[in-house]
Amino acid sequence: MTIASINPATNETLQEFEPLAKDDVIDAIEVAHRAYQDWRRESFATRKRCLVKFAELLRAEADQLSRTITLDMGKRIAESQYEIDYCAKIAEFYANGAERFLADQPMDVDGVDAYIHYEPLGVVMGVMPWNFPFYQVVRFAAPNIMAGNTVMIKHASNVPQCARAVESLFHRCGLPDGVYTNLFIPSEFVETIIADRRVQGVSLTGSEPAGAAVASLAGKHLKRSVLELGGNDPFIVLEDADLDHVVEQAVKGRIVNAGQSCVASKRFIVVEAVADRFLTGFKEQLSALKMGDPLDEATTLAPLSTEGAAEKLLEQVQATVNAGATVLLGGDRPDREGAYFNPTVLTDVTADMPTFDQELFGPVATVYVVKDEAAAIELANHSSYGLGGCVFTADVDRGRRVAEQVESGMVFVNQPTRSQAELPFGGIKNSGYGRELSHLGILEFVNKKLIHLGSV
Numbered sequence: 503m504t505i506a507s508i509n510p511a512t513n514e515t516l517q518e519f520e521p522l523a524k525d526d527v528i529d530a531i532e533v534a535h536r537a538y539q540d541w542r543r544e545s546f547a548t549r550k551r552c553l554v555k556f557a558e559l560l561r562a563e564a565d566q567l568s569r570t571i572t573l574d575m576g577k578r579i580a581e582s583q584y585e586i587d588y589c590a591k592i593a594e595f596y597a598n599g600a601e602r603f604l605a606d607q608p609m610d611v612d613g614v615d616a617y618i619h620y621e622p623l624g625v626v627m628g629v630m631p632w633n634f635p636f637y638q639v640v641r642f643a644a645p646n647i648m649a650g651n652t653v654m655i656k657h658a659s660n661v662p663q664c665a666r667a668v669e670s671l672f673h674r675c676g677l678p679d680g681v682y683t684n685l686f687i688p689s690e691f692v693e694t695i696i697a698d699r700r701v702q703g704v705s706l707t708g709s710e711p712a713g714a715a716v717a718s719l720a721g722k723h724l725k726r727s728v729l730e731l732g733g734n735d736p737f738i739v740l741e742d743a744d745l746d747h748v749v750e751q752a753v754k755g756r757i758v759n760a761g762q763s764c765v766a767s768k769r770f771i772v773v774e775a776v777a778d779r780f781l782t783g784f785k786e787q788l789s790a791l792k793m794g795d796p797l798d799e800a801t802t803l804a805p806l807s808t809e810g811a812a813e814k815l816l817e818q819v820q821a822t823v824n825a826g827a828t829v830l831l832g833g834d835r836p837d838r839e840g841a842y843f844n845p846t847v848l849t850d851v852t853a854d855m856p857t858f859d860q861e862l863f864g865p866v867a868t869v870y871v872v873k874d875e876a877a878a879i880e881l882a883n884h885s886s887y888g889l890g891g892c893v894f895t896a897d898v899d900r901g902r903r904v905a906e907q908v909e910s911g912m913v914f915v916n917q918p919t920r921s922q923a924e925l926p927f928g929g930i931k932n933s934g935y936g937r938e939l940s941h942l943g944i945l946e947f948v949n950k951k952l953i954h955l956g957s958v
Contacts, residue, residue, distance in 0.1 A: 537680025622650030728936030733889030755918030890919030
């Protein structure tokens with residue numbers, strides 16, 4: 503297995519890492535299990551000090567850490583800087599809130615003296631993706647560390663410098679050995695870890711096939727699991743929406759992280775009364791994006807994460823065009839070094855085309871023109887995914903009504919889907935199950951123990 507950092511802007515190999523042997527993995531599980539025996543008993547105050555220090559280190563070293571993200575997976579430097587700051591906020595959110603979130607919960611039952619007592623489970627594993635190489639790790643690790651669990655991370659093989667940097671930060675913030683462990687391992691070792699009796703659960707953010715494989719293993723070994731498997735998020739535009747605002751937000755929603763976000767807007771469903779105006783403005787603003795070095799702050803369109811990712815996206819677009827879709831913009835790759843892809847708009851996509859129900863991970867938008875609100879909702883729900891979504895309208899009450907009818911884990915009105923430490927994040931259907939962030943995120947891998955007090 504190759505674990506290498508390859509700069510997607512130049513396709514230059516920056517650093518390679520040696521994967522662990524199977525015996526090393528077994529040893530690491532034992533270290534994490536032993537660390538759990540003490541960490542579970544540590545006070546919230548002790549855990550909080552470590553997470554607050556972690557946030558301080560993130561902010562103090564933000565420039566170098568942001569650069570590491572950009573070199574590993576190609577994110578624009580401004581987005582990398584935002585990611586580091588956001589991770590600090592997540593760490594502080596759980597540092598300050600965990601004791602309250604996990605406080606004993608009295609049961610309001612007549613004639614019964616009982617309460618729910620929250621306890622950690624043990625070693626939990628995270629299988630993490632490359633597209634937000636700090637954020638995805640921190641949103642899993644921070645709540646579990648504050649809950650008293652110990653965590654082991656298998657990060658994506660193309661962001662090893664990020665994986666090493668996150669591990670260093672967690673070690674330097676005061677966590678004992680074994681509370682946080684980074685594993686440079688091939689995918690086949692994931693089953694070894696999930697099967698181990700000392701490991702109590704697994705969380706995966708990634709592709710649908712990877713999620714199905716991990717869920718199957720978790721079920722086989724009776725382990726808890728949380729899955730976030732991407733989406734094909736609808737962006738609904740109703741006829742009363744402010745089109746200038748809509749177009750601006752459409753570009754923002756589609757191009758975030760060069761389109762490589764699970765909750766990026768992907769299917770633009772526009773009521774026919776405003777479709778022509780929307781398409782004109784959308785194409786104009788996408789065409790104005792400046793492709794370039796992601797370390798250059800003037801760049802507004804970065805490369806994809808790898809050459810392989812760009813090639814896969816091109817295959818998906820070509821398959822859809824060959825099936826009869828229309829290319830209004832782009833549809834190909836630029837003639838330049840690096841894993842770049844031209845901003846693309848596709849129309850006339852129908853349900854029988856190859857990519858109708860696939861996630862397009864890059865700067866490719868599919869635009870659908872529908873008759874009215876009812877048709878927009880029907881098309882939005884015509885998907886095997888259900889992660890995020892958004893609806894744009896001048897009437898907030900109307901937006902609420904539409905949002906409540908969209909089959910998704912999250913729906914935003916008059917802004918693209920986003921995440922925030924205080925808000926739950928997760929999906930339904932093939933987008934996975936479970937929730938991260940907010941108070942719900944810390945409850946996924948804890949024992950909700952009922953304690954019933956009888957009379958003496």
